[in-house]
Amino acid sequence: LLRSSQPLTGPNRRRCREDEKLLGTILDEGERGFIIDTRSAQAAKQARMSGGGTEPKSCYPHWRRLHRALDRGRPLQESFMRLVEACSEPSLSMDRWLARLDGSRWLSHVKAALSTACLAAQCLDREDSNVLVHGAEGTDTTLLVTALAQLILDPSCRTLEGFQALLQREWIEAGHPFHLRCARSASSHARGKQEAPLFLLFLDCVWQLSRQFPFSLEFGEQLLLTLFDNAYASCYGTFLCNNEKERSLCKVKESTHSLWAWLNQPEEKHKYLNPLYSHNPLVIWPSVEPQSIQLWQGLFLRWIRPSQHLDEAWAEIQRLVEGN
């Protein structure tokens, strides 16, 4: 599984021998690879006008390109804001509620993200092919797809430790611009152009996986909520800045504490573990039918609905599993 950003083909259909050679060396003799472009075919084509573009088939003959349009940026942020608004109005009638849930399109985004990740996973697992994922910048939807695909495929990413490593590798070090993306969250009226809840979308997809495979993730909802909180506002330096370069310049490692260090302390760790976890060595294929994708109440209704009864249920599960 590879990731990158878009090739700078431009309007003149530039070529780059080194890039072609690089992609060529990845494939063995006679093998074919897939390129999953997270932009629509049209958007990818239009990107040429501003210097970007796609890999032309003639230059990358053994790679098949698939387009899976995933929303990012402004549309995703608006989707998020509409959902949060709908959740915060308790007096809505049922009809209005469903209409607004649908109108926010948030769940459609979850479905699309999971589907694309599954597609990538399928190419790897079932087709035994290499896969290259990229969008435009390679810092948003690209990371969403590669991180999710690994969770689906690789049981080691589903352990607490493995998941942290996945986040560190596929989001933080890969250069997702947290500082820009997680500035003000859903109540932001400042309309920051760079604000977009990609990371939250990722966490939502992980939550969907945990709901469909309740035994397969070593961590629980509490971890996901904590990560969500810390991405936006944190006592720790883990999610600071936009990339490794900035973190180095700001001397983040020298002047802040790591979230992982705190989470992994024995006194803290147990809060984030899933009592039902049992190592599942297989690939977990989620269903992406609409009935299978649910609203993440624990996040979106966190402050609105009382969670007491569900907390009690989890406590009971814990009690049962630990043998009282």
Add this chain to the structure above:
Amino acid sequence: MEHIRMPKVENVRLLDRFSSRRAVVGTLYLTATHVIFVENGSETRKETWVLHSQISSIEKQATTATGCPLLIRCKNFQVIQLVIPQERDCHDVYISLIRLARPVKYEELYCFSFNPKLDKEEREQGWKLVDLNEEYNRMGVPNNYWQISDVNRDYGVCDSYPTEVYVPKSATAHIIVGSSKFRSRRRFPALSYYCKSNNASICRSSQPLSGFSARCLEDEQMLQAIRKANPGSDFIYVVDTRPKLNAMANRAAGKGYENEDNYSNIKFQFIGIENIHVMRNSLQKMLEVCELKSPSMSDFLWGLENSGWLKHIKAIMDAGIFIAKAVAEEGVSVLVHCSDGWDRTAQVCSVASLLLDPYYRTMKGFMVLIEKDWVSFGHKFNHRYGNLDGDPKEISPVIDQFIECVWQLMEQFPCAFEFNERFLIHIQHHIYSCQFGNFLCNSQKERRELKIKERTYSLWAHLWKNRADYLNPLYRSDHSQTQGTLHLQIAPCNFLYKFWSGMYNRFEKGLHPRQSVTDYLMAVKEETQQLEEELEALQERLANLQKSQSGNNIVKSKQQDRSKQFGLYTSNNSLANTPQEYSNDLKSFPSRSPSQGDEDSALILTQDNLKSSDPDLSANSDQESGVEDLSCRSPSGGGCLPSEDSGKDSDEAVFLAG
């Protein structure tokens, strides 16, 4: 058997609804009670059994090159698609099924031939499992305020009521009879639930025949009697569960609702639950959404909203909450009615009782609740669920809605119910299956005339025998959630109502969480219990040994290391699950690995199995077994966005589908 034109057809294909790749070939059999499809495979010979009673509709579709398709839709939401090679065979099967699915006599129903091989006494005992007299006593009646009345002992006053009803002490036979004449279908106010702690009660009836201005002294006295039976309050609520407009329209037909001016000390309230026709259509629309092939999220949500189904569920729940609050918090008695007092009234009274009294949240209590508010009070099972061929306008998913309300509550209060989702699903299944005699006919009177108890078996006994399958591992009778009233907020509630895919997509296993937490926790619980018992036994032995062999240090502690024994039951992950079709772009690959059996949508209900549990009924069946079957196959049809690969750009890679 005279209705069966073709008892056997070979080379029939059973299609997977979402993927024609997964069709299986087998033989179709028609018996007097079932349609059976047996796979041809050498090893498995998997069988799919469908009761005729379950068949809701049969659709013969246009003949194609592969044969003549027949679509069977069931009342338990299973949909079976067959392809029969010869058109005339298909036609014969179709005609036969049409007749078989619409019996005209009760004797045609399965419950009269079903034989679980129990003797007469066991059958009787089964029927005695739920005893309503015991239940009323448990509630605390008869007492100073309430008495049994036998005024209806020969069904002379109201033929849809039971022979024994509970009425206020001050309601004489004269008052009861007078009131019954002023009520639609003679369904006079009678006790449904009595709250011991504050004497408030829930009573139920049908609408008064008040028209625009008619009055009835006895009916007014009846309501007064109800009020007087609760010394703690000086008024009662009268709740009309209909929308105001409908109730007002009824006045023109000489019926209507109670006028606060005529009835002293009542506070009248409309709740606005729609009628059976609206509900029937609502379910129909929702099922259409379920049948969509690879719907987008938007298609689904829009379809759900358009059906209005969740809105209706919430309306019923809200009514139940109102009544429960009136009784528990205000200590005020409530009289509930709709039009005839056998649909919405039943729903609302049972939801309220469930909220108020933790006993109804136990397995036994729930059975009792259904017996009381649905069976004994004359809910028209035959008309509503089509035991016999009848007026399609009478069909309506009334009890289904109540069962869904219970499920919604279970989702919000996971520790509060002794039973689990499977219990509800199986009950719903059997309401339509007519395999047991509990839900036949329209009233107690009809059931007695048909001698149901002597000729059929009770579902309750069957469920009770298999209660281990129906337990909720999170239930503890000493838990805070299981004590007292369940409090729900009415206001910020919309988003708490979920689409019940476990019921409406029951047979599409790929949609559900692949691993059953309930079953796992039940197994864990059992194991813990076993180990604890063992531990106790060993400790006793140790103590005895130490006593008798004091000084001998050879006695070793045999207490096993619990932690080692414990993780024994973990989900067995050795079976792989398969991916959905996420994309039409990849070439089709073999969809199942050799280790998987075909667990799709199959209803396994063989005669042998009927003796013990129902392994039926679910797609949950493999989840019921000790080994988690993760081979749930997702319906294919891909959740991917429409591919834009077919663009005209020559650079684009174009894939051949499938």
